[in-house]
Amino acid sequence: MHRIKNVLIIVNRKKKDSLSIAGEIKTYLEEKNIQTTLHETETPIGDIGDLEIIDLAISLGGDGTVLYASRILADFSIPVMPINLGTFGFITEVSFSEWKNAFEEYSSGLLGVSKRVMIDVSVFRDGNLLRHFKGLNDVVVNADGIAKLLNLNVDINHENLGIYRADGVIIATPTGSTAYSIAAGGPIMHPDMTSMILTPICPFSLSNRPIVVPSSDTIKIRVEEDQRAKVILTVDGQLTFPLEEKDEVHITEFKRRIPIVRSDKRSFFGVVKSKLRWSGGNNA
DSSP: OOOEEEEEEEOOSSSSSSSHHHHHHHHHHHHTOOEEEEHHHHHHHGGGOOOOOOEEEEEEESSSHHHHHHHHGGGGTTTTTESSSOOOOSOEEEGGHHHHHHHHHTTTOOOOOEEEEEEEEEEEEETTTEEEEESSSEEEEEESSSSOEEEEEEEEEEEEEEEEEEEEEEEOOGGGGGGHHHHHOOOOOTTTTEEEEEEEEOSSTTTOOOEEEEEOOOOEEEEOOSSSSSSEETTTTTTTEEEEETTTTEEEEOSSSSEEOOOOOHHHHHHHHHHOOEEEEEEO
């Protein structure tokens, strides 16, 4: 059983009826003497208040809202219940019509959580730490434009893999394996796994293939000199940062994992089968 006294509701107001739905959830919880805090995704994070007292976060939106929530809650390992207000995503398995039942089952201890690996991303310039990010899905280093080849020097645990001539590289978590990485030819991984995927984007050499490594490994990407395009780093498709020649990006597992409340209505493989339209037949 989970004792829930304080709930944070994270709302993507761009979703239709999201604020009215959030109000409905807030009223329901407060009738149970549960304190609630409402936070809109476009509001500064500093306005949330004390996260240390939060027992559960409810994400109202889609997969992007869960990615946002995971980054601001990761330092506190606060469980996230993702409620989908659109078509089912790979992360948001609970529909709005199911939220009340899901909340009751979670608080009663009948629903567990999936503890997802997050990535820790550090940008170094001239040997000095310049920026730090964390993400649930992926980090991408690519050209700021289209059809631009980059030269990116890649190391794993100080062992050099060589220079990747490609449109860029993706470092994805198992959760992010069904996002940009799969579109670039990477494998699907169960989100409970502890690993990372290095996926080149349109590599010039066909021998550059996706690689799966333990999440405890450290991947280093160095931007080589004499690039023909500007280089940009993107985290979870939501945070961007311009890179310069000789910058280094270090990626490893974040110190904590983010707990995502599971749904008892559908499984990961069921969602994958539906989203990717697997028929199981000759035309699958």
